[in-house]
Each structure stands twice: as C-alpha cells, then as structure tokens.
Amino acid sequence: MTKLSPLQIERLKYQPKLPMSLQNGVNSLELVEGSATQSVRDQEQIKNLFANTYGKPTVTFKSTSSSSSSDVRNVGVILSGGQAPGGHNVIAGLYDSLKNANPANKLYGFLGGPSGIIEGKYVEFDDEFINAYRNTGGFDIIGSGRTKLETEEQFQKSLAVCKSLGISAVVIIGGDDSNTNAALLAEWFVKNNAGIQVIGCPKTIDGDLKNEQIEISFGFDTATKTYAELIGNIQRDANSAKKYWHFIKIMGRSASHVALEAALQTQPNITLISEEVEAKKMSLSSIIDYMTDIIVKRSNNGKSFGIAVVPEGLIEFIPEMGSMISNLNDIMASLESDSSFVSASASEKFSIVESKLSSENAKVYASLPALIKTQLLADRDPHGNVQVSKIETEKLLIEMISARLSQLKSEGKFSGKFSAQSHFFGYEGRCAFPSNFDADYCYSLGYNAFALINFGLTGYLSSVRNLTQPADEWIAGGIPLTMMMNMEKRHGEMKPVIQKALVRLDGPVFKRLQDNREDWAMNDRYLFPGAIQYFGPSSVCDITTTTLQLERSKTLASV
Numbered sequence: 423m424t425k426l427s428p429l430q431i432e433r434l435k436y437q438p439k440l441p442m443s444l445q446n447g448v449n450s451l452e453l454v455e456g457s458a459t460q461s462v463r464d465q466e467q468i469k470n471l472f473a474n475t476y477g478k479p480t481v482t483f484k485s486t487s488s489s490s491s492s493d494v495r496n497v498g499v500i501l502s503g504g505q506a507p508g509g510h511n512v513i514a515g516l517y518d519s520l521k522n523a524n525p526a527n528k529l530y531g532f533l534g535g536p537s538g539i540i541e542g543k544y545v546e547f548d549d550e551f552i553n554a555y556r557n558t559g560g561f562d563i564i565g566s567g568r569t570k571l572e573t574e575e576q577f578q579k580s581l582a583v584c585k586s587l588g589i590s591a592v593v594i595i596g597g598d599d600s601n602t603n604a605a606l607l608a609e610w611f612v613k614n615n616a617g618i619q620v621i622g623c624p625k626t627i628d629g630d631l632k633n634e635q636i637e638i639s640f641g642f643d644t645a646t647k648t649y650a651e652l653i654g655n656i657q658r659d660a661n662s663a664k665k666y667w668h669f670i671k672i673m674g675r676s677a678s679h680v681a682l683e684a685a686l687q688t689q690p691n692i693t694l695i696s697e698e699v700e701a702k703k704m705s706l707s708s709i710i711d712y713m714t715d716i717i718v719k720r721s722n723n724g725k726s727f728g729i730a731v732v733p734e735g736l737i738e739f740i741p742e743m744g745s746m747i748s749n750l751n752d753i754m755a756s757l758e759s760d761s762s763f764v765s766a767s768a769s770e771k772f773s774i775v776e777s778k779l780s781s782e783n784a785k786v787y788a789s790l791p792a793l794i795k796t797q798l799l800a801d802r803d804p805h806g807n808v809q810v811s812k813i814e815t816e817k818l819l820i821e822m823i824s825a826r827l828s829q830l831k832s833e834g835k836f837s838g839k840f841s842a843q844s845h846f847f848g849y850e851g852r853c854a855f856p857s858n859f860d861a862d863y864c865y866s867l868g869y870n871a872f873a874l875i876n877f878g879l880t881g882y883l884s885s886v887r888n889l890t891q892p893a894d895e896w897i898a899g900g901i902p903l904t905m906m907m908n909m910e911k912r913h914g915e916m917k918p919v920i921q922k923a924l925v926r927l928d929g930p931v932f933k934r935l936q937d938n939r940e941d942w943a944m945n946d947r948y949l950f951p952g953a954i955q956y957f958g959p960s961s962v963c964d965i966t967t968t969t970l971q972l973e974r975s976k977t978l979a980s981v
C-alpha cells in the first residue's frame with residue numbers, strides 16, 4: 423500500500439458539498455427548461471453545422487419529493503488538456519451520482535485523454551479505485567492528453583469502442599477546445615443515430631472558459647491561490663533582502679485572468695495585462711519604458727527591489743510580436759516536416775525563417791535574443807500555435823531592461839543597482855490539492871453531469887452557478903454547448919469554436935488593478951495570502967477568488 427501524507431489522509435475523508443437540488447440524488451429531480459438558445463455569434467453558420475443539437479434550451483434542476491427509478495447506463499469519462507485541480511472530484515461526483523441512480527450503472531475512464539476513446543484504452547471504476555483519489559489534485563487517476571477529437575475516422579472509432587462497452591454517454595472534462603470537440607462529437611452521434619450522449623465539464627486553470635452562463639472554469643480557484651502564495655512568499659523575501667527584482671511569469675495561455683487574480687491577491691509593484699497591452703498597442707519598447715521608469719523611481723527612493731508579474735501569453739499580444747508570431751506559425755506549419763530545416767543548426771534556422779518572414783516581421787524576429795528566437799521555433803500545439811509556456815518572456819524583459827538601464831547609466835540618468843531573478847509559475851499550481859471551493863464545485867459538476875445524462879440530454883455543458891453563495895444555494899443545470907460558439911480562423915480555415923473569454927478592460931476586475939497600481943508600484947502594499955487552508959474558519963477556507971467575487975457579487979463594497 424502506498425504511503426500517504428497526513429494531509430492526503432485527512433483530505434480523503436472530506437465530504438464535498440452539493441447544491442441543495444442535487445442532495446437527494448438524481449432520481450428525485452425535475453428538469454426545468456429555459457427558453458431556446460442561440461450561439462453567441464454567427465448564428466446561421468453554427469445552426470447549419472449543428473443541425474441536430476443547435477437551439478436547445480438551457481436547463482436547471484429542482485429537487486422533488488417523489489423518486490423515480492432509472493435505467494441501467496454505462497458511461498465513459500475523459501480528462502482532456504492541461505491538468506486543473508479538482509478533476510478527480512468531477513469523476514468522483516459523476517461516479518457517486520451514477521451509482522446513486524442505479525448501482526448497476528458502470529463508469530469507465532478512458533486512459534491518456536481523448537486518445538483513450540479512439541484506441542479503446544480504458545479502466546472500469548469501482549469504490550476502492552475512486553476512494554483513493556477523492557479530493558486529491560492531478561489527473562493521474564486516468565491521465566490526460568491533448569489529442570483533438572474531430573475527424574470522421576476518430577468519431578467512427580469512438581463509436582465502435584463505446585458500442586463494445588455498452589456505453590451510452592460520454593463525459594468530456596476539458597477547456598474551450600475540448601468542449602468544442604464535445605459539441606462536434608455530440609452532433610455526430612445524433613446525426614448517425616448512435617444513441618450516445620455527450621456532456622462537457624468546464625475545466626481549465628486559465629479561467630477563460632466563462633461567459634454569462636458559466637461563472638468560472640474549475641481549477642482557477644486553486645491554481646491562482648497557489649501562485650498567490652508563492653508570489654507572497656517572494657514578496658517577503660524581496661522585502662527582507664531588498665536586493666532583487668523578481669520577474670514572475672504566470673501561466674494562463676492567452677488570457678491574463680490568472681496573472682490578474684494572483685496580482686489582486688498579492689499587490690505586486692508591476693502587473694502587465696496582455697489584453698491592455700494589445701488594446702493600447704504597446705510596443706515591446708514601450709513596455710520596457712514603463713517598467714524601467716518604475717524601477718528607476720523606486721531606486722531613487724532607495725528601493726532596488728520589487729516584484730513584476732507577467733502573464734504567460736504577453737508576447738503574442740504585443741502588436742509587432744503578435745504579427746510576427748502569426749506569420750511564423752504559418753511558416754512553421756510547412757517547415758516542421760522539412761528534414762533539411764529540422765537538421766539545420768540554430769543560426770541556419772534563424773536565417774531560413776528570416777528569409778521567409780515578411781520584411782517587417784523578419785526585422786522583429788532578428789532583433790530578439792537567440793534564446794527567444796530558438797524558443798519561438800519550438801513545436802507548435804495541436805492548433806498550430808506557439809506554446810507560450812515555452813517562451814521565457816520574463817527573461818526577455820530582464821535582458822532588455824538591463825540594457826536600457828546600462829544606457830541610462832552611461833547617460834548619468836541612473837545610478838542604482840538592478841539585479842533580477844526570473845520565475846515561471848504554472849505547473850506548480852495545476853495539480854495542487856483542490857481548495858474547498860474547487861473540491862465542492864468539481865464534485866457538483868460531476869454529480870450534475872450524470873443528472874443531465876439521466877434526463878437524456880446531449881451536447882450540454884454541466885453548469886453550476888451562483889458560486890459566490892454557499893454551496894447549498896448553488897444552481898445546477900446545463901447549457902447547450904452551441905450557445906457558446908462562434909466562427910474563428912484555425913489553421914487558415916473558419917471553424918466553429920467555443921468563444922474564449924479574455925480579460926475585459928471595462929470590467930470590475932481589471933478596474934481594481936487599474937485603480938491601485940500606481941500606489942502599489944511605489945508604496946509596498948504587498949499582501950501575503952499564505953498557503954491554501956483546508957481546515958479551519960470558513961472565512962479563510964471557503965473564500966472564492968477576487969475575480970469571481972467582483973464579477974458576480976452584488977455587494978462589491980465587501981470584496
């Protein structure tokens with residue numbers, strides 16, 4: 423038997439909370455239909471592409487005093503994409519709900535992400551299996567992967583595997599892309615009379631799978647609290663030694679929600695927000711100006727230290743960089759399989775790429791340090807995009823600011839010291855023990871997913887709302903996946919995709935930063951959130967993120 427840590431032992435005993443409507447199990451539920459829906463944009467195109475699943479109503483559940491019986495069902499579950507704290511609890515909630523409805527029901531877990539359903543690699547869960555993973559972080563219960571489920575051949579294979587196991591419903595736990603694929607699979611199954619339902623669950627630490635209906639994706643709460651703990655610790659260190667500037671890049675892919683939330687929890691001296699950089703068309707040079715200015719002013723005040731938080735996706739939002747990277751993505755799509763390019767030396771690769779980029783973009787590329795040029799040539803993700811987690815923007819900024827300060831020194835405009843440390847926080851937060859919020863939210867999402875299945879729904883995203891209130895008052899239901907879709911360009915073609923939510927510059931969360939950042943830049947207002955607490959006063963253990971509170975709370979004054 424594997425040895426467990428004391429926290430693991432205690433967390434396994436935690437009983438996650440459910441919305442009141444789900445507390446009597448899925449056999450005591452009434453389905454309440456809202457009105458018919460339409461996609462967020464491009465209604466005609468999305469309707470044509472999803473002829474069988476488009477326009478369905480939103481639904482919510484109400485608990486009833488009567489109890490019905492439910493047919494035996496076999497369900498398959500897939501973890502898709504990057505890890506996010508709470509994934510195990512989605513599966514535990516799904517399992518408990520399905521067994522509560524009918525003990526003869528079976529839950530299969532497909533191994534290694536979406537490829538598991540295509541290749542027929544699976545496990546069947548039982549109590550002992552599930553119990554070992556309750557309230558733990560990670561996706562290691564069945565593993566995850568980034569295979570995209572989108573081709574006719576993959577759908578055919580998935581159908582054959584489901585038929586062989588008697589599976590009549592599949593739950594896909596994923597982000598915007600995985601849930602786009604869930605919508606495609608749902609539509610394909612209906613069109614082909616497969617008799618298999620598909621339900622999605624909103625996962626991603628990035629917090630960019632949210633909209634009017636989905637208040638937040640799971641994992642954001644725990645991941646941001648983990649990064650905030652680390653930033654707080656570094657702030658104490660910086661404030662103690664008073665000799666380093668710490669440049670901290672925070673994961674989150676394109677959107678800056680994670681960096682913004684971590685910044686609101688810790689109040690660092692500088693926080694860059696990619697969406698603002700893009701909106702203000704800030705060049706790399708103007709970002710360096712902005713940061714250097716703060717560094718010089720602090721130094722003049724006797725503070726040769728500070729904290730700068732940088733969102734992972736920043737580089738793509740700097741106009742000249744974004745244009746160069748998009749040009750480079752197209753070029754790399756053809757060069758990646760070109761053996762002479764693959765075997766070329768680094769400097770040869772730089773020359774080949776520069777000769778293929780437009781002259782403006784070639785100049786931008788050529789101006790970058792070799793380290794960044796090399797990282798920009800690394801493998802693309804399955805969508806053909808550069809993997810921003812592999813680009814060390816924090817080091818690029820340090821290098822450019824150092825050069826700018828040397829220049830100022832030579833002109834007699836700076837006499838202080840600048841010594842920098844770089845950090846990248848991402849993987850540290852994706853598999854943390856889920857906070858109480860994520861443990862409860864995920865368990866509810868999974869439990870609710872089976873309620874949607876039990877009512878015969880397909881092409882829906884499991885939805886649990888009213889999240890700033892106690893779990894009892896959460897509202898469980900479902901949102902048609904097509905409702906969140908629009909048409910976007912992918913690999914040069916227009917495709918139906920779930921719309922990604924970026925930071926809204928007119929929203930209350932960004933405004934909170936905007937109103938305070940001048941003060942935070944010069945006066946050290948550091949906050950030290952400390953580690954996530956699982957046991958203790960509710961005011962510490964059950965708080966949600968500032969983002970969720972500002973976006974959803976009616977009593978903003980208290981946030």
Ligand code: FBP
Pocket residue numbers: 502503504505506597625626627628673674675734810811852
């Ligand atoms: P998902 O969108 O799949 O949830 O993944 C999010 C993320 O953690 C991003 O923040 C990050 O850019 C990316 O995954 C890193 O991917 P990988 O795990 O493949 O390195």
